[in-house]
Amino acid sequence: MKPKVLLSRVGLWSAMSVTSAALMITLAPLTARAVSIPTEVTEEGKKTYSNYCAPCHGDEGKGDGSLARSLLPKPRDFTRGAYKFRTTPSGSLPTDQDIYKTISYGVPNSTMIPWDILTEQQRASVIPVLKSFSEAFEVRKPDAAVGVGLETRPSEKTLAEGKKIYEEKLECWKCHGVEGRGDGPSASEQEDDFGFPIKPFDFTTGKFKGGNSSTDVYLRFTTGLNGTPMPSFAKELTDEQRWSLTHYVLSLIKPEECPHK
């Protein structure tokens, strides 16, 4: 790809990051620290879960609710404590805030909608219910969140560095494909920890399941997506290199190909 093209993407990306920053601000009340998350299962939590969540996630959280059969991706099976979208290291349980964020924002490209039709308190109340489905929360505690350093400014140089990491050092293309379409040589054989087929994310669509902000993308490849083949690259790279890789991944978005962006 020519640097010129890349740079025009950077421009576009910065515009996007501004809008997503704006989004963050408007959505900020969703993750407000003011919502207190109960530590024990409450009646309200049980009721909310069985009314709104059990049809997909199942009465016992096994991901086997009445609607689940026809869905792919499958509703999460909560019994293993494997959560994809976290701020914590590979394999760790999520923090309550991580779960709260997923419930509030939903998971794009799946039937998991943003549950903003529920009150903040209702969303908080189901969290202990979800945790009660897995013995993992009894024997383990979430590790501390990974550190995210100050974001660098995307430039021709950082994009070139990110590209090098993507293509040579960490070989993301093996799963995600050189152009980021989720069609790398190892893509077809992937399955998740529950035995269901799973596709490496197609970056060109731009609809990131874990959120579109640069921090979201940074966190995804730093912490990995538990329960899936998407590994954590926490043992590699400096913080600056991580931002370069983040910017490069965002530069793979092809807005002209996705009608809603």
Place this chain on the structure above:
Amino acid sequence: MKQFLFLGVLAVVFSCGNILSASDTSAKKVYTEIEVSEGGSIVGNVMFAGGAAITELNLHGGWDLGDSTKSLSEKVVVSKINGGLKSVVVSLTDISAGKKKVNPEIHPVIDQQKNSFIPRVTAILVGTSVDILNGDQELHTVHTKTTRNQPFNYGASYKMRITKTFEYPETIKLTCDVHKKSYAWIVVLDNPYFDVTDRNGYFEICDIPPGAYKLQVWHEELGNLEKEVTIHSKEITKVELVYS
């Protein structure tokens, strides 16, 4: 940066504390550490009676025997010399008191070479750390799917070393998602009486307090065997186990 390092050291100290307390509580439940001065040992051989094992051996090469094992499949590796079966985990699981649990300071190593994990089977005592390396000049991942032991899934480039500690007894499959066919086993056991057979099927377990025990045998493909053994003070008990 200094501060960061300091925190790192603190974290290590703390996590060690946790490991100790975790194995302490499990020790109270199932296993008591005692001084074993007059213990006996078991020495044995695990064989595979699958016929094809013993083919002709070319002795013309003199000492240079070439490869003395024959792989019936990736999983079943049998010695051409004596039909011994490699990578079998042999353990005394019903032992309630015995020698101290000691986690090796030098970590067992699992290396990824030419898209295979070497060794294929590693047995460790709870609380032991294992170093997982990448010796290939390309990306591998190391992925486990446990619930009690914290699972993990890391991308590893050339020369990466990932150190992980296993705190609960469990048989764990380690896979690489980039090369779907390669995997390894880590068998975590809650007492120190175990061994993994070598390429001729031999194993050895020592310092066992005299008494009668069940010897448990596990092979990834051929399954489990069990045998009663009686240990006498300062004697070597010989056993032969056959998968047929």
